[in-house]
Amino acid sequence: MAVFTEVSFDEAAAFLRFLNLGQLQGLKGAAGGIENTNYFVDTDQGQYVLTLFERLTFEQLPFYLHLMKHLADHGIPVPDPAPDAKGNLLHRLKGKPAAVVNKLRGHSELAPTLLHCGGVGEMLARLHLAGLDYPRQQPNLRGLDWWNETVPVVLPYLSESQRSLILGELAYQNHIAASSGYRGLPRGVIHADLFRDNVMFENGQLTGFFDFYFAGCDSFLYDIGICLNDWCIDLESGALDSVRADAFMAAYQRVRPLTMQERTLLPALQRAGALRFWVSRLWDFHLPRDAAVLKPHDPSHFERVLRQRLAHPYLL
Secondary structure (H helix, E strand, O other): OEEOOOOOHHHHHHHHHHOOOOOEEEEEEOOOOOOOEEEEEEEOOEEEEEEEOOOOOOOOHHHHHHHHHHHHHOOOOOOOEOOOOOOOOOEEEOOEEEEEEEOOOOEOOOOOOHHHHHHHHHHHHHHHHHHHHOOOOOEOOOOHHHHHHHHHHHHHHOOHHHHHHHHHHHHHHHHHHOOHHHHOOOEEEEOOOOOHHHEEEEOOEEEEEOOOOOOEEEEHHHHHHHHHHHHOEOOOOOOEOHHHHHHHHHHHHHHOOOOHHHHHHHHHHHHHHHHHHHHHHHHHHHOOOOOOEOOOOOOHHHHHHHHHHHHOOOOO
């Protein structure tokens, strides 16, 4: 979340009245994240999140908004996009695509325990199954094609050691993606960005997943790898906490057991998740966009995570 496009109190108030969400009482720009403009809004009817989309287009966005509706209908706790009087979920504000969703209860758990990791693992498996009959298609826009395009752009900012690491890993991921085993992995809708700050808990119970705007159709194993790289690591070193990882995987597999090929390729897809976020953070850090509120993430974190996945692969 960030603020690239300024929205005044009066503009937000008129927009919320248009969506029949009540009288605006509070408006606050959100500083976290780096993709879209986000405001927390309070009205006399409830608390919401107003998002103006800075990169996704009017043509791309129905996939994400209708996905949230679909998952909610299947019992997955996710934000509910507010429709207008005609039932449209996607709107326009300040000339940009916009949406409003309800704010989930609870708080993010930034120091997860085994209980939290298990809860996320179970709900992620339920999400994967719930999305199997979602009719819309959207590729993972930050997948291998994007890595191949973006790595050359960030190479000038890297040391020789970093260049060697990133080019070697990119070549490895292209090799994996061309394999028959990879092409046979179970696939469907994935969240693709399910970090600690995108999950809410209340009294130890998971109350929701949010921020679906990197979602797409890809292998479920890639989604698992991204989660393990955040929920089950030491943040300082990037080292995997195998006890938390085991709790996450046990809970996931109680809902959707992994295939033998998934078990074999799990280390490779964890590396893929680390590469994806190292590349995107390098891009955001060295080639930032202008914003009123913006806090780019430190790219060196996922460099450490990738080096740890190479040195100490996690095997089920």
